[in-house]
Amino acid sequence: MKRHLGTFIGGMVVGSLSFGVWPEMWKSYGIMGGFLTATFVIGLAWFMNHYIGVIDNPPDGLWVDQGLPIFGAGVSWGIVRFWPADGGCAYMFSALCKIWPTLVFCLIGGALAGVAAHVVKQVAPGWNGQKEVSK
Numbered sequence: 001m002k003r004h005l006g007t008f009i010g011g012m013v014v015g016s017l018s019f020g021v022w023p024e025m026w027k028s029y030g031i032m033g034g035f036l037t038a039t040f041v042i043g044l045a046w047f048m049n050h051y052i053g054v055i056d057n058p059p060d061g062l063w064v065d066q067g068l069p070i071f072g073a074g075v076s077w078g079i080v081r082f083w084p085a086d087g088g089c090a091y092m093f094s095a096l097c098k099i100w101p102t103l104v105f106c107l108i109g110g111a112l113a114g115v116a117a118h119v120v121k122q123v124a125p126g127w128n129g130q131k132e133v134s135k
Contacts, residue, residue, distance in 0.1 A: 003056035010054035014045035014066045015073025042066075067110055075103075 021041060025033035045066055049055040055066070078099070 006054045007056045010045075010049040011066070011069030011072075014041075014049060015069040017041045017045060018070045019073050019077040071106065 018041060022034065022037045025037040027033075029036070049066055050057075
């Protein structure tokens, strides 16, 4: 249960920092604010989630990265921020139709990154970790 709770908290922190701090820094300080926030937010979240191990990644399972929590936070943030005050579903449907290309390309990019990571691990055996030495 602790591992699942840690994964939940790690995803929550990276998602909330990405959509809570990043847009405001970008609006306030322009491109430089966006780059600095990207470095600090993603760097801090990567350190916390992967180096310390808050997100549970068992050695024999698939690697879970921060992209899915950031994606979920982005969709939630977009719905909450842009939902019309009168609750009009017709407007929301047209708004969702406008974001489908972005969502599709995000999923394609994530899939290509996974394939690229697999190819790198196959080509560069040093990225596979320590191999057990037989005596």
